[in-house]
Amino acid sequence: MKRLLIIFAFGTIAALAAGLWITRPLSVDVAQVASLSGSAEDGEWVFHLGACASCHATPGGDKTVLAGGREFTTGFGTFVAPNISSSRDHGIGTWSQADFFNALRQGTSLNGTHYFPAFPYASYARMSDTDIANLWAYMATLPASDRPSEPHRLTFPFNLRATVGVWKALYLRTAFVGPGGDTERGRYLVEAIGHCGECHTPRTVLGGLQNNRWMAGAPDPSGKGKVPGITPAQLDWSEADIAYYLETGFTPDFDSAGGGMVAVIEGTSLLAPEDRAAIAAYVKALPPAQ
Amino acid sequence: MKLFLVLTLSAIVATATSVVAGGHEGNPAVKARQAHMNLYQHNLNILGNMARGNVDYDAAAAQAAADNLVALTTLSQAGYWVPGTTNAELGDETRLLPAVFEADSKARQIGGELVEAVAALAAVAGTGSEAVGSALGPVGASCTACHRAYRVSNN
Numbered sequence: 001m002k003r004l005l006i007i008f009a010f011g012t013i014a015a016l017a018a019g020l021w022i023t024r025p026l027s028v029d030v031a032q033v034a035s036l037s038g039s040a041e042d043g044e045w046v047f048h049l050g051a052c053a054s055c056h057a058t059p060g061g062d063k064t065v066l067a068g069g070r071e072f073t074t075g076f077g078t079f080v081a082p083n084i085s086s087s088r089d090h091g092i093g094t095w096s097q098a099d100f101f102n103a104l105r106q107g108t109s110l111n112g113t114h115y116f117p118a119f120p121y122a123s124y125a126r127m128s129d130t131d132i133a134n135l136w137a138y139m140a141t142l143p144a145s146d147r148p149s150e151p152h153r154l155t156f157p158f159n160l161r162a163t164v165g166v167w168k169a170l171y172l173r174t175a176f177v178g179p180g181g182d183t184e185r186g187r188y189l190v191e192a193i194g195h196c197g198e199c200h201t202p203r204t205v206l207g208g209l210q211n212n213r214w215m216a217g218a219p220d221p222s223g224k225g226k227v228p229g230i231t232p233a234q235l236d237w238s239e240a241d242i243a244y245y246l247e248t249g250f251t252p253d254f255d256s257a258g259g260g261m262v263a264v265i266e267g268t269s270l271l272a273p274e275d276r277a278a279i280a281a282y283v284k285a286l287p288p289a290q
Numbered sequence: 291m292k293l294f295l296v297l298t299l300s301a302i303v304a305t306a307t308s309v310v311a312g313g314h315e316g317n318p319a320v321k322a323r324q325a326h327m328n329l330y331q332h333n334l335n336i337l338g339n340m341a342r343g344n345v346d347y348d349a350a351a352a353q354a355a356a357d358n359l360v361a362l363t364t365l366s367q368a369g370y371w372v373p374g375t376t377n378a379e380l381g382d383e384t385r386l387l388p389a390v391f392e393a394d395s396k397a398r399q400i401g402g403e404l405v406e407a408v409a410a411l412a413a414v415a416g417t418g419s420e421a422v423g424s425a426l427g428p429v430g431a432s433c434t435a436c437h438r439a440y441r442v443s444n445n
Contacts, residue, residue: 131408224377225443240375244342249434254334256433258445265434 023165024073025108030098036133038097043138044230046131048270049193050124052139055081055262058147066091072118073223076207077154079118080130087144100136107168114164116152117171123195131193146165171208178214179285186282189275194268199227216289225259233288242280243273302306320384322370326362333358334429341423349416356415356422359408359429362399383444392415397440404432439440 047053056066068083087090092100095110102108107121115121124132157163177197178187190196201209202218210216217229228234237245241252246268249257257265268276334356339345344416376388390397407428414421 016393220443222443225385228444240342247428250338250426252336252339254331256430258434258437258441261443262434262438 001131015283026106028101033101038133040137040141043134046135048267051267056084064142065145067147076158079152080150082149085145120195126192127284130135177211183282183285186278231286231289233254239280243276246276319370319375338420347419356412358411361414387440390440400435423428
């Protein structure tokens with residue numbers, strides 16, 4: 001009996017260790033990304049479409065100072081956006097380009113731990129090498145802030161970063177979800193940089209996106225109101241209507257955008273018109289979902 | 291017999307309740323706010339559809355719509371933007387968030403920006419659809435500034 005218990009205990013430990021190993025934080029191939037040389041100029045639109053400032057700029061502060069501090073209250077606890085300015089002490093000023101790739105593609109931090117997926121790396125993982133390198137170059141030109149990052153306030157067991165390894169095994173997929181072909185450019189802008197699915201797609205109880213209900217709408221992350229579905233089952237706007245909304249914030253009947261969508265439109269209003277048109281074409285091509 | 295009585299009484303109560311609910315007029319402040327917003331929207335529709343090229347540009351109609359917007363911004367709205375009539379107290383009847391009445395509310399400042407943006411729009415509304423399109427930008431920016439912070443999100 002005692003022997004059985006010992007075997008059981010060792011078995012449990014071994015299974016746990018194997019589980020932790022399988023779900024360990026992964027890193028990108030440094031050799032593959034180290035030689036990339038991004039263009040800050042070409043990274044600016046990526047920064048705007050990615051709406052980095054909407055989470056990482058201090059509320060009420062300058063949009064180019066990514067000092068952090070905005071709080072996000074969720075069912076898992078409160079996340080506090082960290083300082084990702086170019087500060088060497090409090091931001092990401094000491095990072096290498098490979099570290100930045102690890103964050104966006106693998107959700108892995110500088111010290112090799114998992115990031116919580118409140119940071120939408122599951123979308124950014126689809127970004128091209130070029131766009132990540134350009135964004136990295138652009139962000140290096142932004143001002144430093146010495147505002148210290150604050151810890152998240154999460155409930156057990158979600159405060160254990162190791163649990164994110166399981167989440168990643170379940171939900172971190174780089175395959176695109178929506179239609180490609182003629183709408184490939186729009187799909188890339190929406191599903192990778194724009195990370196639109198993070199709010200417009202409902203989630204499972206474990207916080208993963210329900211890809212079979214892609215863009216079908218979800219409760220607003222703020223807890224008040226909702227994020228509407230944007231598939232043809234919910235939205236009957238024309239392509240021109242969608243592009244105009246992303247440019248001006250006006251709906252076809254001249255109501256205005258509100259809530260979290262305002263920050264999105266601050267970014268999309270700065271895109272090239274053909275990119276707004278590409279997003280609109282993709283949205284119209286989405287399969288209806290409920 | 292007793293069951294019959296209970297069922298009959300229940301039916302009467304249910305009917306009476308629905309009659310009362312049907313006759314419910316809604317909060318007057320909410321109705322006034324929504325009417326005000328509808329008038330903004332109606333006039334923006336005229337201008338926006340010309341700017342987008344959905345309808346032919348008509349200088350007189352554009353000017354009239356812009357002048358209406360100016361008039362709307364000059365009305366006193368103090369009677370219907372009142373604490374106690376937000377989504378927190380009235381639920382789904384209104385999308386107004388209580389933050390609008392808090393000490394750090396930017397609503398008054400944004401309202402001031404709207405007055406300026408609408409005046410600038412009226413100054414050029416008669417000169418062509420492109421000018422209307424450009425002047426609608428700052429108007430839309432003040433709409434979204436308020437809707438971002440003080441309206442329950444659904445878009």
